Amino acid sequence: AQSVTQLGSHVSVSEGALVLLRCNYSSSVPPYLFWYVQYPNQGLQLLLKYTSAATLVKGINGFEAEFKKSETSFHLTKPSAHMSDAAEYFCAAYRRSQGNLIFGKGTKLSVKP
Amino acid sequence: SAVISQKPSRDICQRGTSLTIQCQVDSQVTMMFWYRQQPGQSLTLIATANQGSEATYESGFVIDKFPISRPNLTFSTLTVSNMSPEDSSIYLCNTGSNTEAFFGQGTRLTVV
Secondary structure, X not given: OOEEEEEOOEEEEEOOOOEEEEEXXXXXXXXXXXXXXXXXXXXXXXXXXXXXXXXXXXXXXXXXXXXXXXXXXXXXXXXXXXXXXXXXXEEEEEEOOOOEEEEOOOEEEEXXX | OOOEEEEOOEEEEOOOOOEEEEEEEXXXXXXXXEEEEOOOOOEEEEXXXXXXXXXXXXXXXXXXXXXXXXXXXXEEEEEEOOOOHHHOEEEEEEEEXXXXXXXXOOEEEEEO
C-alpha cells in the first residue's frame, strides 16, 4: 500500500538556521507529492507540489523541495528559518487508486530566537 | 480550480447527539473526500463520497457512525452520529486531482 513517512515528529531550529523536514514515500509508480503547512488553529496551506516536471520544486515563503527517485524522498528545505515558520508541516502523496491524498504524520517545526 | 464552502466552522455538541457538516463546491467535481484530523494528529481519510452510490469507507470507519450523502456533483454532507468526546476533531472535505487539491475550511468539533 502506498504510504508517506515523515521522519521526526518535532524539529527545532534557531532563527536563521537551515530548515530540513524529511519525507519519504512508497510507490511503485512515479508519485505526485505535496507539502502543506498548518499554522495553529488554521487550515491547510499548500507550500509546493511535485507533479513529475522539475525535480527541484520551489514553493511559497522561501521553501523548496527536491524529488529524489533513487532515495524515494521529497525533503522540504529552507535556507534560513524565520520565527513565522513555526507550524506543523505535512507531506502528502496522491493515491492513484482512490484519487485522494495520503498524509504523513506531520512534523512540528519550532523556531528559537 | 475549486472553492469549497464548509459549514459549520465549529461547534460544541453534547455527547449522544449528531452533527451534520456540509460542503458546497463552486463547480461540479467527480470525487469528494472527507478527512478527520484528531488533536495533534495528521489527516486521516474517512470516506470517498460518490455521487449516485454509497460512500466508500476506509478501514476503521463505518456508515452507521459517519453517514455521508452526495446528492449531486457540487454538494456533500458528513454526519457524525451518536457523538462521544473521542469524536472531537477537525473534519475537512476535499476534492481535487493528481496535481491540485482543494480543502474546505474545516469544522472544529468539540464533544462535551
